[in-house]
Amino acid sequence: MDSQTQYLPCVSTMFWFRLFVTIMSLFCPCSGDNGFLHAYSPGDIIIGGLFPIHLNTNRTTTPGPVSCSDYDFRMFLHTQVMIYAIREINRYTPRVLPNITIGYDIYDTCGDVTLAIRATLQLLDGQSDPQSCLLPENIQSALPEPKTKVVIGERNSEVSTAVARVVSLASVTQISYAATSELLSKKMKFPTFLRTISSDEYQTKAIAELVKQFNWKTVAIVASDDEYGMYGGYRLKENFIEMKDICIEFIDTLPNYFSQNTSKTRKKLDELVSKIRKSSAEAIIMFTKDVNVDVIMEKAIQCNLNRTWIASDAWSTSSKISAMPGIEMAGQVYGFISKRNEVPGFKDYVMSMFNGTTNYILEHYLTHYSCANQSEENSENNCLLTNSQQGSKQCLDPNCLPHYIDHDESYNIYLAVQVIVEGLRRLLKCDNQQCQESAKFTALELLTEIRKVNFTVNTTHIFFDPNGDPSFGYDIVYWNMTESTRRTHIKTIGEYWPDRKIQVPDDLVEKMSKVTVSAYNCSKTCEPGQELKRQNDQCCYQCVQCANGDFSLGGREECKRCRKNQYSSPKKNECLNKTVEFLDWSDTFIIFLSSFEVLGIIITIVFAILFTVYRSTPIVKAVGGYLCFLELFSLLACFCLTFNFIGKPTKASCMLGLPFFGIAFSLCISCILANLLQILVGFNFDLKIGSWLKKLNQPLAVVVIVSGIQLALCVPWLYFHPPIPGNQTLSKSILLQCQKGSTGFFVAMLGYNALLAIICFLFAFKGKQLPDLYKNASLITISMLLFLVIWIIFIPIYLNLIGKYKQAIESAAILISSYSILGCHLAPKCYIMVFKKEINNQNAITEYIRKHYEQKGITVVKS
Numbered sequence: 001m002d003s004q005t006q007y008l009p010c011v012s013t014m015f016w017f018r019l020f021v022t023i024m025s026l027f028c029p030c031s032g033d034n035g036f037l038h039a040y041s042p043g044d045i046i047i048g049g050l051f052p053i054h055l056n057t058n059r060t061t062t063p064g065p066v067s068c069s070d071y072d073f074r075m076f077l078h079t080q081v082m083i084y085a086i087r088e089i090n091r092y093t094p095r096v097l098p099n100i101t102i103g104y105d106i107y108d109t110c111g112d113v114t115l116a117i118r119a120t121l122q123l124l125d126g127q128s129d130p131q132s133c134l135l136p137e138n139i140q141s142a143l144p145e146p147k148t149k150v151v152i153g154e155r156n157s158e159v160s161t162a163v164a165r166v167v168s169l170a171s172v173t174q175i176s177y178a179a180t181s182e183l184l185s186k187k188m189k190f191p192t193f194l195r196t197i198s199s200d201e202y203q204t205k206a207i208a209e210l211v212k213q214f215n216w217k218t219v220a221i222v223a224s225d226d227e228y229g230m231y232g233g234y235r236l237k238e239n240f241i242e243m244k245d246i247c248i249e250f251i252d253t254l255p256n257y258f259s260q261n262t263s264k265t266r267k268k269l270d271e272l273v274s275k276i277r278k279s280s281a282e283a284i285i286m287f288t289k290d291v292n293v294d295v296i297m298e299k300a301i302q303c304n305l306n307r308t309w310i311a312s313d314a315w316s317t318s319s320k321i322s323a324m325p326g327i328e329m330a331g332q333v334y335g336f337i338s339k340r341n342e343v344p345g346f347k348d349y350v351m352s353m354f355n356g357t358t359n360y361i362l363e364h365y366l367t368h369y370s371c372a373n374q375s376e377e378n379s380e381n382n383c384l385l386t387n388s389q390q391g392s393k394q395c396l397d398p399n400c401l402p403h404y405i406d407h408d409e410s411y412n413i414y415l416a417v418q419v420i421v422e423g424l425r426r427l428l429k430c431d432n433q434q435c436q437e438s439a440k441f442t443a444l445e446l447l448t449e450i451r452k453v454n455f456t457v458n459t460t461h462i463f464f465d466p467n468g469d470p471s472f473g474y475d476i477v478y479w480n481m482t483e484s485t486r487r488t489h490i491k492t493i494g495e496y497w498p499d500r501k502i503q504v505p506d507d508l509v510e511k512m513s514k515v516t517v518s519a520y521n522c523s524k525t526c527e528p529g530q531e532l533k534r535q536n537d538q539c540c541y542q543c544v545q546c547a548n549g550d551f552s553l554g555g556r557e558e559c560k561r562c563r564k565n566q567y568s569s570p571k572k573n574e575c576l577n578k579t580v581e582f583l584d585w586s587d588t589f590i591i592f593l594s595s596f597e598v599l600g601i602i603i604t605i606v607f608a609i610l611f612t613v614y615r616s617t618p619i620v621k622a623v624g625g626y627l628c629f630l631e632l633f634s635l636l637a638c639f640c641l642t643f644n645f646i647g648k649p650t651k652a653s654c655m656l657g658l659p660f661f662g663i664a665f666s667l668c669i670s671c672i673l674a675n676l677l678q679i680l681v682g683f684n685f686d687l688k689i690g691s692w693l694k695k696l697n698q699p700l701a702v703v704v705i706v707s708g709i710q711l712a713l714c715v716p717w718l719y720f721h722p723p724i725p726g727n728q729t730l731s732k733s734i735l736l737q738c739q740k741g742s743t744g745f746f747v748a749m750l751g752y753n754a755l756l757a758i759i760c761f762l763f764a765f766k767g768k769q770l771p772d773l774y775k776n777a778s779l780i781t782i783s784m785l786l787f788l789v790i791w792i793i794f795i796p797i798y799l800n801l802i803g804k805y806k807q808a809i810e811s812a813a814i815l816i817s818s819y820s821i822l823g824c825h826l827a828p829k830c831y832i833m834v835f836k837k838e839i840n841n842q843n844a845i846t847e848y849i850r851k852h853y854e855q856k857g858i859t860v861v862k863s
Helices: 003-027 073-091 113-125 157-170 200-213 227-243 263-278 290-303 346-351 360-368 398-404 409-428 443-451 506-513 588-613 618-623 626-645 651-656 658-683 687-696 699-720 743-767 776-800 805-835 842-855
Strands: 038-041 045-051 054-057 068-071 102-108 148-152 173-176 193-195 218-224 247-254 283-287 307-311 331-338 454-457 460-463 474-480 489-497 501-503 530-534 541-545 566-568 575-577 579-581 724-729 733-739
Touching: 038 073, 038 360, 045 073, 045 113, 045 409, 054 290, 073 102, 073 346, 073 360, 073 398, 073 409, 102 113, 113 148, 113 157, 148 409, 148 443, 157 173, 157 193, 157 227, 173 409, 173 443, 200 227, 200 283, 200 307, 200 331, 200 474, 200 489, 200 501, 218 227, 218 263, 227 247, 227 283, 247 263, 263 290, 331 489, 346 398, 409 443, 409 454, 409 460, 588 626, 588 805, 618 626, 618 805, 626 651, 626 658, 626 699, 626 805, 651 658, 651 724, 651 733, 658 699, 658 743, 658 776, 658 805, 699 743, 733 805, 743 776, 776 805
Parallel strands: 045 102, 045 148, 148 173, 173 193, 218 247, 218 283, 283 307, 307 331, 579 733
Antiparallel strands: 038 102, 054 068, 331 474, 454 460, 474 489, 489 501, 530 541, 566 575, 724 733
């Protein structure tokens, strides 16, 4: 495809754009007090300029003529900075651009997208002169290379976005001095856009860092729905989410009509002020245009909100807002502004009444907005806006203009001119004597060279990254509102650089860090043992006591868990080491328990001696004969096993405890069961039942079988899952105790002993009707009943008890069970042996049986 064919789409596009400009011009005035200002100066190379000298228009939903309002003196001075910088370049042309004159073509966009596009199309048309207004002299079908190959502006991100889309059609470079939206960094969408101010990506990081540095915990964000506010608000939200400990109470988005005095605006404003008034936010971040802030601050003064505001660069140095009467009633203001510097010589230039320079924008100011001398002394305090003679406008004494020179956007405009000149110098290959190339070049060639610039202007080193953004920092400003002066002094208190290093006065940071409770009753720091927590899903944090097992050193520290071997102090401010607990021999309860264990052993041995001495007497035979010695041995083993539960658990002591108690006690009960069978066989005269009982009356076999079953349960328990030493972590201690190993075997062991006790109880209860001189069956009934009651009481206590005395309860249960048999079954027999010897003979037993049956009317034959 040849070049002419490639050119056709651009020709068609430009044709329709020009037609649009022509139609729009028919409905828009070009002159008058509210007209669109335009200043032009011829030159070999023309630099376009787009500035919102008026901040608003009367645009409504109804089509019609559009006029501009809200003349801004600072914006007027911005145009003069550009003119001054170009003038200085031309004055020193022999040293910078020999034999080349730079001209300018500057338009007032009124901050309106449509008007800015019209002005941009006029610049691209290359037909500008002071008389042409905005209407082209003719509409050409060809697309010539535009005479204006570079444009400075616009100020607002929303307007700059629209302009960037238009100028990219002709590859014209656009350099904004104040548009900070991150959207404009996307080179696929805006390939020709550059700027001399940092992107909002860094400004939002700077704001988040300031909030963190000042120990603010809750913030609110007010943004506008244009490119500047939407991207800024979104990035702020992301930054605060990353910081985690900073809460956004609300984000409010202002509609595009907010700066207009309408019923919708008033309703939205009332809602916003109400929301701020009820908010617990420690700082209100206003990321929107100054015209919107103007409306909000006016209402804030009326309502005496007295909050802390964080200003974005759009209004942080606004002379109009800072000069509002009663601004101190709105509260304190911190703000961010691109690194400030003074345009060399510009203040003297303004004070000398522009040193004889003339241009239409300057003439317009002198004609319509210049007042006579306001006072004999034009001090800073007296340089206030007053009503002009017409009464509908505000005017300013020209001698007061130096007080309206800012050091941020003005310097950025100055930098933009210097960047363009450096690009031209590189493109035209100029030295101090001459330029090797002619002034005829394309806009794309100039764009390519400007993107490559890397040089220093005064003390500012400037270059562009791949996104067309410079690497500048920010000044942090504070509005010093003193009662002694009528004006607010905006002073720099710190700075921020893109490497996220923020610098603010140490005394201010220390002052902020000492604030423990905010003005809205939100805790900032806590006492030791407490932590900050949000209550009821609100941003406001309160101090809450740490839970058991947690501790905190206070301040902003969260509660942390103590280690497993530690517990938290009563105040939850430290961790204490847990004590190791077990059943110690010196414990009072253990001493008491041990004394009964020793006593049980002594009594058992004494009983064994007595049974040995009287082994041939009827009473010993009545208890089971040789089985009573096995019974006494098992009880002695039970008394001795209770000592295993005392002291530091070992593997041996744990294995000897419950399993061996189960075996020993089942042995004891099996002996009693064999004895009961002997009694029942001896006195039962039912032939069928008697025959059956005689077969079971094998004492040794009964003992072996009954105790053998328990042994069969306990041996696998000891082999596969034996009780072993373990520990249980309690709130303030570590309890050393024996773990059961297998709960199933443990339950089976106890259950089997309980079953044996029930069988014995039933047999004994049956045997109470038999003629038993020594009341064997009755006493066994009582002892078995006691055993069952003891273990029925023991089980729930054991399951619910926590602590070292849990094993003491096991020991006590075994002890009482042993004493129940020793006291109820064997002790009465020993008493008879010692004190009732007269009934410990065969004749006494025979006589007792005879009387028993005679009372029932049964004749007993003596053998």
